[in-house]
Amino acid sequence: MWREIEPEARHEIEVDGYKVIAYSFGTGSDTVFCLNGGPGLPCDYLREAHSCLVDKGYRVVAFDQLGTGASDRPTDASLWTIGRYVEETETVRKALGLGKVHMLGHSWGGWLAIDYALTYPENLQTLILEDTVADMPHLILELERLRAALGPETVAMMQKHEAQGTYNHPEYLAAVTILNYRHVCRLPDWPAPVRRSLDDWNMGPYETMQGPNEFLYIGxxxxxxxxxxxxxxxxxxxxTTGEHDELTPACALRMKLALPNAELKVFANASHMPFYENPHDYYPALIDFLSRHKAS
Known part of the structure; x- marks a missing residue:
């Protein structure tokens, strides 16, 4: 079960002339290498949810992607591409001497993990795709379906503000807040690591790559x-996916059907963060998968 653990090591790695900070827990020979969501979020929320895997003998590594957390925060928008982040991830893996890893990508980190897997397949022991997608146009259709549940008048209001670019209007933000509590995290009080990451969100990478919020992809x-x-x-x-996930079970199934060696878990009573929303089902599923594919 998740808990906040102090990293055993904090690493400063040079990437393209910038400083990137990585965190390491445990000394196991199998490494779970975590790629968090965003883009633009510090890794706190995913790091704290998975550092507990040290209890099962794994080494856990996470890092603040360039532009986030304790890493450097340049303002050059040309840096915010998935291809550059793939190379950053490989630089971190090599700098820490991780060898073959269990790569765990959540949300945007899952898109990054997919592109990494296609670029550096020899470096993966397993691939864990959490609450993510492989087809953005399909996701956009799914998000329209989720938005439609708010009712036609609310959807029309959202479309009006999106056309005008008035994403910070109170009525638009209210609709996004409802969607967040339905499809991002269904807990009445969001865990401290989630709040920490959200409170330190760098919107530069996020708006460049994704858009103004979780339910409008225009980046x-x-x-x-x-x-x-x-x-x-x-x-x-x-x-893995939550039954109410913004990155929906239909998106997860689309990935499973295309992958030659994949299994899919849908967690009840959860949306985009099953590790916090339904930990009693999430952790046994993850640990079982890892134990069946250990390198040592």
């Missing part, structure tokens, strides 16, 4: 689709 990833490439991923894959 440079809006046409990203790796489903045709997924048959090339040969490593064992675990796909």
């Amino acid at each position: 440079n990833l809006k046409d990203w689709n790796r489903v045709p490439d997924l048959p090339r991923v040969k490593a064992p894959v675990l796909i």
